Amino acid sequence: MAGLMLQGTGSDVGKSVLVAGLCRAAANRGLRVLPFKPQNMSNNAAVTPEGGEIGRAQALQALAARAPLHVDMNPVLLKPQADRTSQLIVHGQVRGTLGAANFREARRPLLGEVLASYRRLEARCDLVIVEGAGSPAEINLRAGDIANMGFAREAHVPVVLAGDIDRGGVIAAVVGTRAVIDREDAAMIKGFLINKFRGEPALFTDGYEAIERLSGWRGFGVLPWVPEVAQLPSEDAVVLERGLGARPGKLLVACPILPRIANFDDLDPLRQEPGAEVAMIPPGSPIPSSAALIVLPGSKATIADLAFLRAQGWDIDVLAHHRRGGAVLGICGGYQMLGRTIADPLGIEGPPSEVAGLGLLDVTTVLGNRKALAQVEGSALGGRFTGYEMHMGVTQGPDTARAFARLDIGRDDGATSRDGLVLGTYCHGLLAKPPFRGALLERIGSASDGVDHDARVDTALDALAAAMEEHLDIDGLLALAGIGA
Template sequence: MAGLMLQGTGSDVGKSVLVAGLCRAAANRGLRVLPFKPQNMSNNAAVTPEGGEIGRAQALQAIAARAPLHVDMNPVLLKPQADRTSQLIVHGKVRGTLGAANFREARRPLLGEVLESYRRLEARCDLVLVEGAGSPAEINLRSGDIANMGFARTAGVPVVLAGDIDRGGVIAAVVGTRAVIDPEDAAMIHGFIINKFRGDPALFTDGYEAIERLSGWRGFGVLPWEPAVAQLPSEDAVILERGLGAKPGKLLVACPILPRIANFDDLDPLRQESGVDVAMIPPGTPIPAEAALIVLPGSKATIADMAFLRTQGWDIDVLAHHRRGGAVLGICGGYQMLGRSIADPHGIEGPPGEVAGLGLLDVTTVLAGRKTLQQVEGTAMNAPFTGYEMHMGVTEGPDAARPFARLAQGRADGAIGRDGRTFGTYCHGLLAKPGLRGALLARIGAQSDGFDNDARVDAALDALAETMERHLDIDGLLALAGVTL
């Protein structure tokens, strides 16, 4: 079967988007295509139909391929819990916790399971498109690697290297990769793509030819900056550090950037509303008093992020906002923070302990039991929605008698405060459809544009694929992968 791997000259050079665009281009050509990432590190994840979890980027790529999500698409997922520890997810299920010191050795045995997933995908399709992680030029991480060349060489999958010209230095990035990696690794790379070009491509002709000459690799094209990419969810929290500045005349929705923020793509549909400005609030910055809605996002380490929220003084900002009549929405970990307390008696997230929450909802949370992973649908604010749950813990209390949502699975979800302005839910992705998003915005005095965000994402993938067909040698990439044209 056919396979092709895209690796990058660094993190955030656009590998995830390039694989998604190629998935859609291949699907539009009538190929059965599936995405694959051997090892991912992200707190943005998606739930598969069988009740596992994979990186958000692979979920987007599956949508691009018009294929159901499956745990084989991302067999190893690391979810950072602290600066030196990550939760290890293998084939969609929690397998334990890894520290930075033991990760290199712990990952070696995982290569076999990674290859098993890849071979299963191969058997189901015409083409597997593989995304690398970080860069193969990180030669300090090469020993025991399962994410880049360690996988490519073992699986025999040819590689194309992607470089981001928007950040500058792309000639050195591509040629420098060739210079520092092992010759046998370099032999796996058959070409390069220049990504995110702005302006007239003719101005880069000399640079493009220089890369070909100095690296010995052929170019597969220069992809221009594609505005439709802004409609796609981002997996990498790096995007939050760039600031999503306030827009004059918009109704403000504020979300603090917690150290272990998770599934922040929940906010993407709000960001696309013409009458709304979503401001991601960085550490050291107060939550603006003019915010109409504060969203407390998901968290991979709720107790630690609750403590961080207090050190930033954001607890004072949230409570002051609430006293002024503002609305607050807590999603997953953010829901837990809105309650009276969060207890972790078994040390699931870190040392056993308990912390006080914000007390805006009369509920308490105990982090115990099995992790809930399931796709859901239901009704909230008299509007239907679809989404997914991905959380540890049980939240109970008087305010849970006023649930935020009624799920089709026959149970209630979340809580609404007595004031009718404080909402907590365990459901991610619930704002993608226009009904519930419109109802929420109406509560804070805004009118929704009424779009379906899932449809917007699908249209953006088509636009991206069309741009790639015009500017990249797709025939050459497919031939390299082994697809018979």
């Protein structure tokens, strides 16, 4: 039963991408490999075939492993709703809400379920590659940990520590981790690797050797910056565009960054289009009047994010854009915001309330306890798409008679305004396939390159795996995991 865990010196050091690359490298060697993350915290989630939720990073890793998605790949998922509360997803289903005050105590009983998921995956494959969360150096969170060393020690999985040299201070980050964690945890770490290196490798030779000497761990290599990684979905942070105006010959697609923005990788396929430019609008900046399309994205806290949108003055920008004849697309929570009202009678997102929406669609939404989770296929704007639904709430009203999409399962989805300029849908991921993406771009005066985004991601994974084979000791990593030559 072979397993290997990648932990990091901090958040966003590239653990998710490294695990994906290792999964693809192992799969390319003919191994049956599966990804695993004991506990994830992200509002970017994917829907499995059986109707459960896992983090989108694990969905990417499953794609890299050429394996179907399964809830065991991410048994515990925390979806932040506010600064101090998160929705708790266990084995793909909502189990309640965790607050900062009870987080440590509430996660301890979950370790048994995490280990059960891991053992089931072990039984199905040759190798499980595990991703840690945050950093084991966060020793204030060590008690009751199920995401890093708490899991590694219970499951007896060897650990390799990843450091990000691009952010600077990588020598101190790796050696400092060794200094602050306890002796038993340090014994689980069998080596390190360095990620995101730019420049001349010879200049880091002394630093690499210093890490080996000061930490006592062996190095598994230095991975250079891999440009193709930019084509992979990001889990933890929205990459802001530096310019807010479209370059000549490109149409601008603008998306405001909401505090609880969810599944923002919906827009990734548009980022790759040569005729379009996606601008993620940060707080404090207006939505550019030059935008051809405004996308209101998914949200984990629709009512709170709608209030934030108004506080930024973005509601004025959206309404002015519509008056000028501009197109608006709302996805999931963004769709709910476009309606007349959003009601939360059960207090799903906070105190029971009802708020006015933007009024661009003649629909109303009532939030409820039932969460819709399903993979879907259908047609919209005359183009085919595949995607997934993930939402709490029922939306009804006259504009749903002009449905946005017709799903293959025989029901309609979403709504279209009377003037045809405002579209709302509960379907995530629908821009990946060229037919629908091309139809949407044609509607706003552009054209698609016709490339399947999923195929583009798959090609990027192969490029990542090839770079890792070239620059890292993959044989050594597999041997550490228990895979012989």
